[in-house]
Amino acid sequence: MDYKNILQKCINKICYITINRPKYLNALNNLTIKELSHALYSTSKNKTIRCVVITGAENKAFVAGADIKEFSSFNKTQGSQLSKDGHEKLFNIIENLAIPCIAAINGFALGGGLELAMACHIRVASINAKLGLPEVSLGIIPGYGGTQRLPNLVGKGIAMEMIMTAKMISAEEANKIGLVNHVCKQEDLLNICTSIAEKIKRNSSSAISSAIKSINSCYKTGVNGYDVEIELFGKCFETNDFTEGTNAFIEKRKPNFN
Numbered sequence: 001m002d003y004k005n006i007l008q009k010c011i012n013k014i015c016y017i018t019i020n021r022p023k024y025l026n027a028l029n030n031l032t033i034k035e036l037s038h039a040l041y042s043t044s045k046n047k048t049i050r051c052v053v054i055t056g057a058e059n060k061a062f063v064a065g066a067d068i069k070e071f072s073s074f075n076k077t078q079g080s081q082l083s084k085d086g087h088e089k090l091f092n093i094i095e096n097l098a099i100p101c102i103a104a105i106n107g108f109a110l111g112g113g114l115e116l117a118m119a120c121h122i123r124v125a126s127i128n129a130k131l132g133l134p135e136v137s138l139g140i141i142p143g144y145g146g147t148q149r150l151p152n153l154v155g156k157g158i159a160m161e162m163i164m165t166a167k168m169i170s171a172e173e174a175n176k177i178g179l180v181n182h183v184c185k186q187e188d189l190l191n192i193c194t195s196i197a198e199k200i201k202r203n204s205s206s207a208i209s210s211a212i213k214s215i216n217s218c219y220k221t222g223v224n225g226y227d228v229e230i231e232l233f234g235k236c237f238e239t240n241d242f243t244e245g246t247n248a249f250i251e252k253r254k255p256n257f258n
């Protein structure tokens with residue numbers, strides 16, 4: 001598939017996806033969501049890819065939200081569908097991806113943009129980034145998972161305040177409240193994400209996929225995360241990576257995971 005609104009390149013088993021609508025601050029329109037969904041699906045089927053990094057084109061924005069112009073005339077049914085499609089086609093897919101996904105937040109991450117970053121497994125922000133969920137200033141609520149993932153990441157009280165005030169916070173503030181893991185200079189952002197991805201790459205990909213599944217189960221209603229952990233822990237013992245990892249330890253060498 002040829003993409004119009006995203007760029008994709010894979011280097012050393014790391015797939016870099018750039019949302020490329022800088023004229024509109026990389027706002028997520030329908031086509032961009034479709035393309036991201038397709039790119040992530042095909043990446044997840046490519047067994048050689050070990051990590052995904054998502055960022056925004058140019059220096060101003062990661063993603064400034066869902067495309068307001070596209071939904072400004074929507075009715076209730078269309079509004080619900082917009083939200084449902086976003087959850088099903090993109091945001092839930094990223095959260096449950098078997099490959100680690102890092103958000104490289106290079107500028108504004110607002111509304112759907114922050115929601116995209118929050119669906120990723122790890123977030124790194126450049127110092128110029130501004131983060132927020134301004135939806136209530138538009139007469140709507142966050143619709144791509146923000147009311148669920150923000151309290152999970154920063155706690156209910158801070159999430160309530162951020163959503164109700166619609167305020168933007170700095171990268172440093174986001175780091176203080178646990179919304180992003182690291183803050184760096186803009187020119188270092190992709191290098192830092194790459195170095196995290198390189199560390200991840202040294203470890204067992206099958207164990208990492210199971211860890212993502214087990215951690216995510218902590219946030220699923222009606223699911224006992226401890227039971228999920230017990231089951232997935234047991235399954236690890238059937239993998240080649242378990243044999244390689246434990247043999248390498250005993251033989252006092254570095255493991256060689258494929």
Ligand code: CAA
Nearest residue numbers: 023024025027064065066067068069110111112142143144
């Ligand atoms: N949707 C559509 N277009 C957007 C956009 C968005 N979310 N954000 C920015 N743009 C467009 C602007 O309309 C403008 O295009 P034109 O030149 O054609 O008018 C262009 O990008 C540049 O933006 P600005 O001129 O506004 O740039 P600025 O530097 O003055 O302001 C900003 C930057 C503060 C980020 C401002 O653009 C802004 O407030 N954007 C909207 C942020 C927002 O409300 N996001 C939430 C969207 S709703 C949502 O995401 C719902 C959901 O959960 C599903």
